[in-house]
Amino acid sequence: MQLYISPTSPYARKAWMVVLEKGLAEEVEIIAVNPWESPSELTSKNPLSQVPALAIGQDQAVYDSRVICTYLDGLRDKPALVPQSGMERMAVLRMEALADGMCDVAVATFLARKDNGDNPDTPAIKRQLGKIEAVLKVMESEVPLFEGALHLGTIAYSAALAYLDLRYGELQWRQQVPGLAKWFETIAQRPAMLTTAPPA
Numbered sequence: 001m002q003l004y005i006s007p008t009s010p011y012a013r014k015a016w017m018v019v020l021e022k023g024l025a026e027e028v029e030i031i032a033v034n035p036w037e038s039p040s041e042l043t044s045k046n047p048l049s050q051v052p053a054l055a056i057g058q059d060q061a062v063y064d065s066r067v068i069c070t071y072l073d074g075l076r077d078k079p080a081l082v083p084q085s086g087m088e089r090m091a092v093l094r095m096e097a098l099a100d101g102m103c104d105v106a107v108a109t110f111l112a113r114k115d116n117g118d119n120p121d122t123p124a125i126k127r128q129l130g131k132i133e134a135v136l137k138v139m140e141s142e143v144p145l146f147e148g149a150l151h152l153g154t155i156a157y158s159a160a161l162a163y164l165d166l167r168y169g170e171l172q173w174r175q176q177v178p179g180l181a182k183w184f185e186t187i188a189q190r191p192a193m194l195t196t197a198p199p200a
Contacts, residue, residue: 002029002055007198010103010163011065012052020192081152095153099160102135140177158187
């Protein structure tokens with residue numbers, strides 16, 4: 001299998017972390033591409049030219065990070081990153097959706113800021129930044145529920161928070177949510193987080 005990533009993509013990082021946490025590193029080749037250039041090796045796997053994309057056979061590919069992560073989790077029973085059923089499964093998938101939603105806002109806002117040049121923070125952009133802060137508060141409130149747990153929800157949270165570090169240093173998000181920051185300090189030291197860190 002080949003996992004196509006961009007080193008700065010939080011969605012790709014999440015999928016790559018799942019590869020590592022599931023012990024699939026020897027079975028999945030990591031291939032870095034630039035999705036903005038629409039390389040044929042990526043578009044042949046995902047016509048949207050988005051990462052991550054997972055090639056699983058000669059003519060088969062899976063795309064969208066949520067689909068990829070669910071597929072990867074099903075390849076091995078342990079460690080199980082997504083519960084099989086019930087409210088536990090719903091809770092983990094909801095966490096993933098919240099983290100991905102924050103990434104959607106963060107990535108789009110980063111691109112909008114670049115386009116706006118000397119006037120980066122329009123009222124619309126400030127509204128989007130407010131959404132990020134609202135999500136951080138929800139994450140903070142949930143720390144007692146997931147602290148110490150490793151599953152797809154916490155992996156998605158960690159990838160999303162790391163993206164804020166990469167693109168939004170001025171937010172100083174740790175000061176807003178100290179409990180979440182303390183949790184992140186621990187998970188950020190996991191080998192999967194260290195291996196997938198974007199180049200400095």
